[in-house]
Amino acid sequence: MGEPKLPKPTESELGILRVLWARGPSTVREVHEALADGGGYTTVLKLMQIMTDKGLVVRDESQRAHVYSARASEQRTQRQLVTDLVERAFGGSPARLAMQALSTKRTSPEELAELRKLLDAMEGEP
Amino acid sequence: MGEPKLPKPTESELGILRVLWARGPSTVREVHEALADGGGYTTVLKLMQIMTDKGLVVRDESQRAHVYSARASEQRTQRQLVTDLVERAFGGSPARLAMQALSTKRTSPEELAELRKLLDAMEGEP
DNA sequence: TTGCATCTACGAACCTCTTCGTATATACCC
DNA sequence: GGGTATATACGAAGAGGTTCGTAGATGCAA
Incomplete structure:
Protein backbone atom coordinates (compact mmCIF):
# COMPACT_ATOMS: atom_id res chain seq x y z
CA MET A 1 0.00 0.00 0.00
CA ARG A 71 4.49 12.56 -8.62
CA ALA A 72 7.49 11.69 -6.44
CA SER A 73 9.33 14.19 -4.29
CA GLU A 74 12.83 15.21 -5.18
CA GLN A 75 14.15 13.44 -2.12
CA ARG A 76 12.40 10.21 -2.90
CA THR A 77 13.72 10.24 -6.42
CA GLN A 78 17.20 10.99 -5.19
CA ARG A 79 16.93 8.04 -2.84
CA GLN A 80 15.88 5.85 -5.72
CA LEU A 81 18.78 6.95 -7.89
CA VAL A 82 21.28 6.58 -5.10
CA THR A 83 20.07 3.13 -4.15
CA ASP A 84 20.27 2.11 -7.76
CA LEU A 85 23.81 3.37 -8.17
CA VAL A 86 24.92 1.81 -4.91
CA GLU A 87 23.70 -1.56 -6.11
CA ARG A 88 25.11 -1.27 -9.58
CA ALA A 89 28.52 0.17 -8.85
CA PHE A 90 29.33 0.15 -5.16
CA GLY A 91 28.60 -3.41 -4.15
CA GLY A 92 25.67 -2.31 -2.05
CA SER A 93 27.67 -0.09 0.28
CA PRO A 94 26.24 3.42 0.58
CA ALA A 95 29.19 4.44 2.71
CA ARG A 96 31.59 3.76 -0.11
CA LEU A 97 29.50 5.88 -2.43
CA ALA A 98 29.47 8.63 0.17
CA MET A 99 33.23 8.57 0.47
CA GLN A 100 33.68 8.61 -3.26
CA ALA A 101 31.33 11.58 -3.50
CA LEU A 102 33.17 13.54 -0.85
CA SER A 103 36.59 12.85 -2.32
CA THR A 104 35.43 14.29 -5.59
CA LYS A 105 35.01 17.95 -4.89
CA ARG A 106 35.42 20.48 -2.22
CA THR A 107 32.64 20.70 0.29
CA SER A 108 31.63 23.73 2.32
CA PRO A 109 32.19 23.85 6.08
CA GLU A 110 28.44 24.03 6.58
CA GLU A 111 27.93 20.82 4.71
CA LEU A 112 30.78 19.19 6.56
CA ALA A 113 29.12 20.11 9.82
CA GLU A 114 25.85 18.66 8.64
CA LEU A 115 27.55 15.45 7.67
CA ARG A 116 29.14 15.26 11.08
CA LYS A 117 25.77 15.66 12.71
CA LEU A 118 24.43 12.89 10.55
CA LEU A 119 27.27 10.60 11.57
CA ASP A 120 26.68 11.41 15.22
CA ALA A 121 23.03 10.58 14.85
CA MET A 122 23.83 7.29 13.16
CA GLU A 123 26.23 6.25 15.85
CA GLY A 124 23.90 7.27 18.60
CA GLU A 125 21.06 5.18 17.26
CA PRO A 126 22.23 1.76 16.14
CA MET B 1 47.03 14.66 -21.79
CA ARG B 71 40.61 0.10 -19.23
CA ALA B 72 39.57 2.32 -16.32
CA SER B 73 39.94 1.35 -12.69
CA GLU B 74 36.89 0.67 -10.61
CA GLN B 75 37.55 3.80 -8.62
CA ARG B 76 37.86 6.03 -11.60
CA THR B 77 34.64 4.70 -13.02
CA GLN B 78 32.90 5.16 -9.70
CA ARG B 79 34.09 8.73 -9.64
CA GLN B 80 32.73 9.26 -13.11
CA LEU B 81 29.33 7.84 -12.22
CA VAL B 82 29.14 9.79 -8.98
CA THR B 83 30.10 13.06 -10.63
CA ASP B 84 27.48 12.45 -13.25
CA LEU B 85 24.75 11.74 -10.73
CA VAL B 86 25.74 14.73 -8.60
CA GLU B 87 25.34 16.98 -11.59
CA ARG B 88 22.12 15.48 -12.80
CA ALA B 89 20.24 15.07 -9.57
CA PHE B 90 21.97 16.82 -6.70
CA GLY B 91 22.53 20.28 -8.04
CA GLY B 92 26.26 19.72 -8.09
CA SER B 93 26.60 19.12 -4.37
CA PRO B 94 28.47 15.91 -3.56
CA ALA B 95 27.75 16.43 0.14
CA ARG B 96 24.03 16.20 -0.47
CA LEU B 97 24.51 12.98 -2.35
CA ALA B 98 26.62 11.64 0.48
CA MET B 99 23.96 12.45 3.02
CA GLN B 100 21.26 10.88 0.93
CA ALA B 101 23.39 7.77 0.56
CA LEU B 102 23.98 7.47 4.27
CA SER B 103 20.35 8.01 5.17
CA THR B 104 19.41 5.14 2.95
CA LYS B 105 20.77 2.12 4.70
CA ARG B 106 22.53 1.08 7.79
CA THR B 107 26.26 1.52 7.77
CA SER B 108 28.80 -0.45 9.75
CA PRO B 109 30.75 1.18 12.59
CA GLU B 110 33.95 0.60 10.63
CA GLU B 111 32.62 2.56 7.70
CA LEU B 112 31.37 5.29 9.99
CA ALA B 113 34.83 5.59 11.45
CA GLU B 114 36.33 5.83 8.00
CA LEU B 115 33.91 8.55 7.06
CA ARG B 116 34.81 10.44 10.18
CA LYS B 117 38.46 10.23 9.27
CA LEU B 118 37.67 11.54 5.84
CA LEU B 119 35.77 14.48 7.30
CA ASP B 120 38.65 15.25 9.63
CA ALA B 121 41.05 15.23 6.75
CA MET B 122 38.83 17.54 4.74
CA GLU B 123 38.51 20.04 7.53
CA GLY B 124 42.20 19.95 8.26
CA GLU B 125 43.12 20.75 4.69
CA PRO B 126 40.95 23.47 3.22
C1' DT C 1 41.90 -36.67 -41.82
C1' DT C 2 37.58 -36.32 -39.99
C1' DG C 3 34.62 -34.83 -36.56
C1' DC C 4 33.60 -32.25 -32.44
C1' DA C 5 34.02 -28.44 -29.33
C1' DT C 6 34.95 -23.71 -28.92
C1' DC C 7 35.97 -19.33 -30.48
C1' DT C 8 35.18 -14.84 -33.17
C1' DA C 9 32.64 -12.09 -36.50
C1' DC C 10 28.63 -10.29 -38.37
C1' DG C 11 24.07 -8.97 -39.29
C1' DA C 12 19.31 -8.57 -38.15
C1' DA C 13 15.56 -7.89 -35.07
C1' DC C 14 13.76 -5.57 -31.33
C1' DC C 15 13.31 -2.22 -27.66
C1' DT C 16 13.61 2.27 -25.52
C1' DC C 17 14.52 6.99 -25.76
C1' DT C 18 14.56 11.22 -28.23
C1' DT C 19 13.19 14.43 -31.60
C1' DC C 20 10.21 16.72 -34.52
C1' DG C 21 6.63 17.55 -38.30
C1' DT C 22 1.94 17.79 -38.96
C1' DA C 23 -2.86 17.63 -37.88
C1' DT C 24 -6.42 19.17 -35.06
C1' DA C 25 -8.79 21.62 -31.26
C1' DT C 26 -9.47 25.81 -28.59
C1' DA C 27 -9.40 30.54 -26.98
C1' DC C 28 -9.13 35.30 -28.07
C1' DC C 29 -9.34 39.59 -30.61
C1' DC C 30 -10.89 42.45 -34.39
C1' DG D 1 -17.48 35.13 -38.05
C1' DG D 2 -12.54 34.96 -39.45
C1' DG D 3 -7.85 34.92 -38.45
C1' DT D 4 -4.09 34.28 -35.38
C1' DA D 5 -1.79 32.37 -31.53
C1' DT D 6 -1.38 28.56 -28.66
C1' DA D 7 -2.69 23.88 -27.08
C1' DT D 8 -2.73 18.83 -27.42
C1' DA D 9 -2.38 14.48 -29.99
C1' DC D 10 -0.30 11.46 -33.02
C1' DG D 11 2.87 9.21 -35.96
C1' DA D 12 7.26 8.41 -37.71
C1' DA D 13 12.11 8.57 -37.99
C1' DG D 14 16.60 8.07 -36.02
C1' DA D 15 20.00 6.84 -32.51
C1' DG D 16 21.68 3.75 -29.08
C1' DG D 17 21.49 -0.50 -26.57
C1' DT D 18 20.45 -5.47 -26.20
C1' DT D 19 19.71 -10.01 -27.84
C1' DC D 20 20.58 -13.79 -30.53
C1' DG D 21 21.05 -16.84 -34.78
C1' DT D 22 24.22 -18.25 -37.97
C1' DA D 23 28.51 -18.53 -40.42
C1' DG D 24 33.24 -19.30 -40.50
C1' DA D 25 37.83 -20.11 -38.25
C1' DT D 26 40.68 -22.79 -35.17
C1' DG D 27 42.34 -26.31 -32.07
C1' DC D 28 42.16 -31.03 -30.57
C1' DA D 29 41.32 -35.90 -30.19
C1' DA D 30 40.42 -40.33 -32.18
Whole structure:
Protein backbone atom coordinates (compact mmCIF):
# COMPACT_ATOMS: atom_id res chain seq x y z
CA MET A 1 0.00 0.00 0.00
CA GLY A 2 2.72 2.46 0.38
CA GLU A 3 3.61 4.20 -2.76
CA PRO A 4 3.48 2.51 -6.10
CA LYS A 5 6.89 1.85 -7.55
CA LEU A 6 7.66 4.45 -10.18
CA PRO A 7 10.11 3.70 -12.95
CA LYS A 8 13.53 5.26 -12.84
CA PRO A 9 13.39 8.49 -14.81
CA THR A 10 15.57 8.77 -17.87
CA GLU A 11 18.05 11.54 -18.47
CA SER A 12 15.58 13.88 -20.17
CA GLU A 13 12.82 13.02 -17.79
CA LEU A 14 15.01 13.93 -14.87
CA GLY A 15 15.64 17.31 -16.42
CA ILE A 16 11.93 17.93 -16.59
CA LEU A 17 11.40 16.73 -13.04
CA ARG A 18 14.05 19.13 -11.83
CA VAL A 19 12.08 21.99 -13.31
CA LEU A 20 8.88 20.78 -11.71
CA TRP A 21 10.54 20.44 -8.33
CA ALA A 22 11.99 23.92 -8.58
CA ARG A 23 8.91 25.66 -9.96
CA GLY A 24 6.08 23.56 -8.66
CA PRO A 25 3.17 22.62 -10.94
CA SER A 26 3.87 23.95 -14.40
CA THR A 27 2.66 23.92 -17.96
CA VAL A 28 4.60 22.50 -20.85
CA ARG A 29 5.46 25.99 -21.99
CA GLU A 30 6.86 26.94 -18.63
CA VAL A 31 8.95 23.81 -18.44
CA HIS A 32 10.14 24.30 -21.98
CA GLU A 33 11.24 27.83 -21.26
CA ALA A 34 12.99 26.83 -18.07
CA LEU A 35 14.90 24.19 -19.93
CA ALA A 36 17.84 25.78 -21.67
CA ASP A 37 18.54 22.91 -24.01
CA GLY A 38 15.38 20.88 -23.77
CA GLY A 39 14.82 20.72 -27.51
CA GLY A 40 11.70 21.92 -29.25
CA TYR A 41 8.37 22.56 -27.64
CA THR A 42 6.73 19.43 -28.95
CA THR A 43 9.63 17.37 -27.76
CA VAL A 44 9.06 18.51 -24.21
CA LEU A 45 5.34 17.99 -24.65
CA LYS A 46 5.83 14.45 -25.86
CA LEU A 47 8.18 13.63 -23.02
CA MET A 48 5.72 14.94 -20.48
CA GLN A 49 2.94 12.93 -22.04
CA ILE A 50 5.04 9.82 -21.78
CA MET A 51 5.90 10.67 -18.20
CA THR A 52 2.20 10.91 -17.50
CA ASP A 53 1.68 7.42 -18.89
CA LYS A 54 4.52 6.15 -16.75
CA GLY A 55 3.13 7.83 -13.69
CA LEU A 56 6.14 10.06 -13.14
CA VAL A 57 3.96 13.16 -13.27
CA VAL A 58 0.29 13.92 -12.82
CA ARG A 59 -1.63 16.14 -15.17
CA ASP A 60 -4.36 18.59 -14.35
CA GLU A 61 -6.43 19.05 -17.48
CA SER A 62 -8.90 21.55 -16.11
CA GLN A 63 -7.17 24.36 -17.95
CA ARG A 64 -6.53 24.51 -21.64
CA ALA A 65 -2.82 24.41 -20.94
CA HIS A 66 -2.48 21.30 -18.83
CA VAL A 67 -0.63 21.66 -15.57
CA TYR A 68 1.86 18.98 -14.62
CA SER A 69 3.28 18.09 -11.22
CA ALA A 70 5.97 15.65 -10.18
CA ARG A 71 4.49 12.56 -8.62
CA ALA A 72 7.49 11.69 -6.44
CA SER A 73 9.33 14.19 -4.29
CA GLU A 74 12.83 15.21 -5.18
CA GLN A 75 14.15 13.44 -2.12
CA ARG A 76 12.40 10.21 -2.90
CA THR A 77 13.72 10.24 -6.42
CA GLN A 78 17.20 10.99 -5.19
CA ARG A 79 16.93 8.04 -2.84
CA GLN A 80 15.88 5.85 -5.72
CA LEU A 81 18.78 6.95 -7.89
CA VAL A 82 21.28 6.58 -5.10
CA THR A 83 20.07 3.13 -4.15
CA ASP A 84 20.27 2.11 -7.76
CA LEU A 85 23.81 3.37 -8.17
CA VAL A 86 24.92 1.81 -4.91
CA GLU A 87 23.70 -1.56 -6.11
CA ARG A 88 25.11 -1.27 -9.58
CA ALA A 89 28.52 0.17 -8.85
CA PHE A 90 29.33 0.15 -5.16
CA GLY A 91 28.60 -3.41 -4.15
CA GLY A 92 25.67 -2.31 -2.05
CA SER A 93 27.67 -0.09 0.28
CA PRO A 94 26.24 3.42 0.58
CA ALA A 95 29.19 4.44 2.71
CA ARG A 96 31.59 3.76 -0.11
CA LEU A 97 29.50 5.88 -2.43
CA ALA A 98 29.47 8.63 0.17
CA MET A 99 33.23 8.57 0.47
CA GLN A 100 33.68 8.61 -3.26
CA ALA A 101 31.33 11.58 -3.50
CA LEU A 102 33.17 13.54 -0.85
CA SER A 103 36.59 12.85 -2.32
CA THR A 104 35.43 14.29 -5.59
CA LYS A 105 35.01 17.95 -4.89
CA ARG A 106 35.42 20.48 -2.22
CA THR A 107 32.64 20.70 0.29
CA SER A 108 31.63 23.73 2.32
CA PRO A 109 32.19 23.85 6.08
CA GLU A 110 28.44 24.03 6.58
CA GLU A 111 27.93 20.82 4.71
CA LEU A 112 30.78 19.19 6.56
CA ALA A 113 29.12 20.11 9.82
CA GLU A 114 25.85 18.66 8.64
CA LEU A 115 27.55 15.45 7.67
CA ARG A 116 29.14 15.26 11.08
CA LYS A 117 25.77 15.66 12.71
CA LEU A 118 24.43 12.89 10.55
CA LEU A 119 27.27 10.60 11.57
CA ASP A 120 26.68 11.41 15.22
CA ALA A 121 23.03 10.58 14.85
CA MET A 122 23.83 7.29 13.16
CA GLU A 123 26.23 6.25 15.85
CA GLY A 124 23.90 7.27 18.60
CA GLU A 125 21.06 5.18 17.26
CA PRO A 126 22.23 1.76 16.14
CA MET B 1 47.03 14.66 -21.79
CA GLY B 2 45.95 12.74 -18.89
CA GLU B 3 43.68 9.88 -19.68
CA PRO B 4 41.36 9.94 -22.64
CA LYS B 5 37.76 10.45 -21.68
CA LEU B 6 35.96 7.16 -21.76
CA PRO B 7 32.21 7.06 -22.34
CA LYS B 8 29.93 6.31 -19.45
CA PRO B 9 29.31 2.58 -19.41
CA THR B 10 25.77 1.41 -19.89
CA GLU B 11 23.94 -0.87 -17.52
CA SER B 12 25.08 -4.11 -19.15
CA GLU B 13 28.56 -2.81 -19.73
CA LEU B 14 28.91 -1.97 -16.07
CA GLY B 15 27.96 -5.53 -15.20
CA ILE B 16 30.78 -6.80 -17.37
CA LEU B 17 33.23 -4.29 -15.93
CA ARG B 18 32.37 -5.44 -12.44
CA VAL B 19 33.36 -8.96 -13.39
CA LEU B 20 36.62 -7.75 -14.90
CA TRP B 21 37.45 -5.70 -11.83
CA ALA B 22 36.73 -8.63 -9.56
CA ARG B 23 38.45 -11.32 -11.63
CA GLY B 24 41.09 -9.40 -13.47
CA PRO B 25 41.71 -10.06 -17.18
CA SER B 26 39.19 -12.62 -18.38
CA THR B 27 37.86 -14.34 -21.44
CA VAL B 28 34.34 -13.96 -22.71
CA ARG B 29 33.51 -17.38 -21.37
CA GLU B 30 34.72 -16.52 -17.91
CA VAL B 31 32.76 -13.31 -17.86
CA HIS B 32 29.69 -15.06 -19.18
CA GLU B 33 29.87 -17.69 -16.48
CA ALA B 34 30.41 -15.11 -13.77
CA LEU B 35 27.35 -13.23 -14.93
CA ALA B 36 24.27 -14.88 -13.51
CA ASP B 37 21.81 -13.22 -15.84
CA GLY B 38 24.04 -11.88 -18.55
CA GLY B 39 22.08 -13.44 -21.38
CA GLY B 40 23.54 -15.82 -23.93
CA TYR B 41 27.19 -16.28 -24.70
CA THR B 42 27.13 -14.37 -27.95
CA THR B 43 25.35 -11.52 -26.27
CA VAL B 44 28.21 -11.09 -23.84
CA LEU B 45 30.69 -11.47 -26.67
CA LYS B 46 28.99 -8.77 -28.69
CA LEU B 47 28.88 -6.41 -25.75
CA MET B 48 32.55 -6.91 -25.07
CA GLN B 49 33.37 -6.31 -28.72
CA ILE B 50 31.45 -3.05 -28.58
CA MET B 51 33.19 -2.13 -25.36
CA THR B 52 36.49 -2.69 -27.12
CA ASP B 53 35.46 -0.27 -29.86
CA LYS B 54 34.45 2.28 -27.26
CA GLY B 55 37.71 1.84 -25.43
CA LEU B 56 36.11 0.64 -22.21
CA VAL B 57 38.17 -2.54 -22.30
CA VAL B 58 41.35 -3.66 -23.99
CA ARG B 59 41.66 -6.98 -25.74
CA ASP B 60 44.63 -9.29 -25.84
CA GLU B 61 44.31 -11.40 -28.95
CA SER B 62 47.43 -13.44 -28.54
CA GLN B 63 45.41 -16.42 -27.42
CA ARG B 64 42.63 -18.02 -29.34
CA ALA B 65 40.23 -16.99 -26.60
CA HIS B 66 40.80 -13.27 -26.37
CA VAL B 67 41.51 -11.87 -22.95
CA TYR B 68 39.82 -8.65 -21.94
CA SER B 69 40.74 -6.15 -19.25
CA ALA B 70 38.98 -3.06 -17.97
CA ARG B 71 40.61 0.10 -19.23
CA ALA B 72 39.57 2.32 -16.32
CA SER B 73 39.94 1.35 -12.69
CA GLU B 74 36.89 0.67 -10.61
CA GLN B 75 37.55 3.80 -8.62
CA ARG B 76 37.86 6.03 -11.60
CA THR B 77 34.64 4.70 -13.02
CA GLN B 78 32.90 5.16 -9.70
CA ARG B 79 34.09 8.73 -9.64
CA GLN B 80 32.73 9.26 -13.11
CA LEU B 81 29.33 7.84 -12.22
CA VAL B 82 29.14 9.79 -8.98
CA THR B 83 30.10 13.06 -10.63
CA ASP B 84 27.48 12.45 -13.25
CA LEU B 85 24.75 11.74 -10.73
CA VAL B 86 25.74 14.73 -8.60
CA GLU B 87 25.34 16.98 -11.59
CA ARG B 88 22.12 15.48 -12.80
CA ALA B 89 20.24 15.07 -9.57
CA PHE B 90 21.97 16.82 -6.70
CA GLY B 91 22.53 20.28 -8.04
CA GLY B 92 26.26 19.72 -8.09
CA SER B 93 26.60 19.12 -4.37
CA PRO B 94 28.47 15.91 -3.56
CA ALA B 95 27.75 16.43 0.14
CA ARG B 96 24.03 16.20 -0.47
CA LEU B 97 24.51 12.98 -2.35
CA ALA B 98 26.62 11.64 0.48
CA MET B 99 23.96 12.45 3.02
CA GLN B 100 21.26 10.88 0.93
CA ALA B 101 23.39 7.77 0.56
CA LEU B 102 23.98 7.47 4.27
CA SER B 103 20.35 8.01 5.17
CA THR B 104 19.41 5.14 2.95
CA LYS B 105 20.77 2.12 4.70
CA ARG B 106 22.53 1.08 7.79
CA THR B 107 26.26 1.52 7.77
CA SER B 108 28.80 -0.45 9.75
CA PRO B 109 30.75 1.18 12.59
CA GLU B 110 33.95 0.60 10.63
CA GLU B 111 32.62 2.56 7.70
CA LEU B 112 31.37 5.29 9.99
CA ALA B 113 34.83 5.59 11.45
CA GLU B 114 36.33 5.83 8.00
CA LEU B 115 33.91 8.55 7.06
CA ARG B 116 34.81 10.44 10.18
CA LYS B 117 38.46 10.23 9.27
CA LEU B 118 37.67 11.54 5.84
CA LEU B 119 35.77 14.48 7.30
CA ASP B 120 38.65 15.25 9.63
CA ALA B 121 41.05 15.23 6.75
CA MET B 122 38.83 17.54 4.74
CA GLU B 123 38.51 20.04 7.53
CA GLY B 124 42.20 19.95 8.26
CA GLU B 125 43.12 20.75 4.69
CA PRO B 126 40.95 23.47 3.22
C1' DT C 1 41.90 -36.67 -41.82
C1' DT C 2 37.58 -36.32 -39.99
C1' DG C 3 34.62 -34.83 -36.56
C1' DC C 4 33.60 -32.25 -32.44
C1' DA C 5 34.02 -28.44 -29.33
C1' DT C 6 34.95 -23.71 -28.92
C1' DC C 7 35.97 -19.33 -30.48
C1' DT C 8 35.18 -14.84 -33.17
C1' DA C 9 32.64 -12.09 -36.50
C1' DC C 10 28.63 -10.29 -38.37
C1' DG C 11 24.07 -8.97 -39.29
C1' DA C 12 19.31 -8.57 -38.15
C1' DA C 13 15.56 -7.89 -35.07
C1' DC C 14 13.76 -5.57 -31.33
C1' DC C 15 13.31 -2.22 -27.66
C1' DT C 16 13.61 2.27 -25.52
C1' DC C 17 14.52 6.99 -25.76
C1' DT C 18 14.56 11.22 -28.23
C1' DT C 19 13.19 14.43 -31.60
C1' DC C 20 10.21 16.72 -34.52
C1' DG C 21 6.63 17.55 -38.30
C1' DT C 22 1.94 17.79 -38.96
C1' DA C 23 -2.86 17.63 -37.88
C1' DT C 24 -6.42 19.17 -35.06
C1' DA C 25 -8.79 21.62 -31.26
C1' DT C 26 -9.47 25.81 -28.59
C1' DA C 27 -9.40 30.54 -26.98
C1' DC C 28 -9.13 35.30 -28.07
C1' DC C 29 -9.34 39.59 -30.61
C1' DC C 30 -10.89 42.45 -34.39
C1' DG D 1 -17.48 35.13 -38.05
C1' DG D 2 -12.54 34.96 -39.45
C1' DG D 3 -7.85 34.92 -38.45
C1' DT D 4 -4.09 34.28 -35.38
C1' DA D 5 -1.79 32.37 -31.53
C1' DT D 6 -1.38 28.56 -28.66
C1' DA D 7 -2.69 23.88 -27.08
C1' DT D 8 -2.73 18.83 -27.42
C1' DA D 9 -2.38 14.48 -29.99
C1' DC D 10 -0.30 11.46 -33.02
C1' DG D 11 2.87 9.21 -35.96
C1' DA D 12 7.26 8.41 -37.71
C1' DA D 13 12.11 8.57 -37.99
C1' DG D 14 16.60 8.07 -36.02
C1' DA D 15 20.00 6.84 -32.51
C1' DG D 16 21.68 3.75 -29.08
C1' DG D 17 21.49 -0.50 -26.57
C1' DT D 18 20.45 -5.47 -26.20
C1' DT D 19 19.71 -10.01 -27.84
C1' DC D 20 20.58 -13.79 -30.53
C1' DG D 21 21.05 -16.84 -34.78
C1' DT D 22 24.22 -18.25 -37.97
C1' DA D 23 28.51 -18.53 -40.42
C1' DG D 24 33.24 -19.30 -40.50
C1' DA D 25 37.83 -20.11 -38.25
C1' DT D 26 40.68 -22.79 -35.17
C1' DG D 27 42.34 -26.31 -32.07
C1' DC D 28 42.16 -31.03 -30.57
C1' DA D 29 41.32 -35.90 -30.19
C1' DA D 30 40.42 -40.33 -32.18
